Amino acid sequence: MKILITGATSGIGKQLALDYAAAGHTVIACGRNTDALAELEQVHPQHIAGQRLDVSDAASTKQALAVYQDVDVVILSAGVCEYLDVEQFEAAMFERVFEVNVFGMMRCVEALLPNLQAGSQLVFVGSTARLLPFTKAQAYGGSKAAIQYIARSLQVDLAKRGIHVQTVSPGFVKTPMTDANTFEMPMQVTVEFASQRIRKGIANKTTDITFPTLFGWVLKFLSRLPQSWQVALSKRLS
Template identity: 50%
Template sequence: MNIVITGATSGIGEQVARDYILAGHRVYVCGRNQEKLAALTALELKPQQVTALAFDVSDVKACEQYLSPLQDIDLVILSAGVCEYIDDAQHYDPSLVQRVFAANFFGMVNCAAALLPQMRANTTIAFIDSMSRLLPFTRAQAYGASKAATYYFAQSLGVDLHPKGIRVVTVSPGFVKTPMTDANDFAMPMRITVEQASASLRKQLEKGKQTIYFPRVFGWILRVMHKLPTAVQLAIARRMKDS
């Protein structure tokens, strides 16, 4: 397959890129860290198997420059993202929310806009959001909202792209051990490794799943909680905040 992966220099995106490269696929790895991109390029098993594209997904012109020339793409995985928390909900800086949305939401929008015109029937574009969109978690106003926006955008996009044969997939991870979650100062139940996350993502994509959750049990728990009345969800979130 010919695969494009953004956010390929850290976390889930880096591991998925590594695994697809070692499986022999043609992979375009996208990110800002030149050293990490070079390390991924060094993994190639055959000439010109890996192409490194260094740009910032929040820069719409850069996305167009680097992604629009790509042809014959079978799979796109949009994985780039950041996390910042709001520590004082009464006195927060709007620029924090804008930074998070610039990477997590508009980064996805920019990349999809550059890639979709070249995509054909029987191709797949996967948007990585987060299980954080399922409940109003404390301090996660910016992060959770950006992931909820990503999920809605992708699902709506999937409706309009379905007649063209382009499959849109949403990927909602729980806690995965990455440099981003290593910075968290709270308990992260059922946290899995990036290797486990990559294996689950690739397996479910191969099966043709349109909504992907991992780890499975944690995803099931949060989806059940998401279906509870809003008052109950808020009560649970407040209890978690105070615990």
């Protein structure tokens, strides 16, 4: 298979690139960090090709990605996380987070979609953070809730073209993104575990790949409670 991965220079995307390449697949690894891209190419010279990509730049994203033909699986993992201090409310922070997590993903879809064939898979990496109103997570959780809705709606419209749209909803995964967190992260998993669950979900065409399973079940159950209960619970957690 030919697999294009954004956010392949770090964390979940990097592990996916390494694991797919080790299994003999062709990987187009995308990101801004050219040193990290070169390192990936060195590990698997036959299987990984680096592609410099800044998804916040619309023109260069289109130019970089529109050339790729015959991609079987697109995994949009590039993302950023910032937490809001409500006393220093900053609208620009929402712009920064949505720029990468939502508009960046849409720019990738715009560039790649014309060349995607029937049978291909388009995978959006979201987050279980979308499920509850977590403290300080207004921008990050909001961006992931937006991408989940967009992906679900694309599942409807791209089915006509035979393109299978999937979402990934990870709990806490140990990566540079979560290494910056100062709070407790229950049921945190490794990137190897995350990669294994995502690859299995892609192989099985699972609509929403949620892991770890228990964490996902608990959050999905809580997200069905009345909104006032969810807010009360999150206040206690904060």
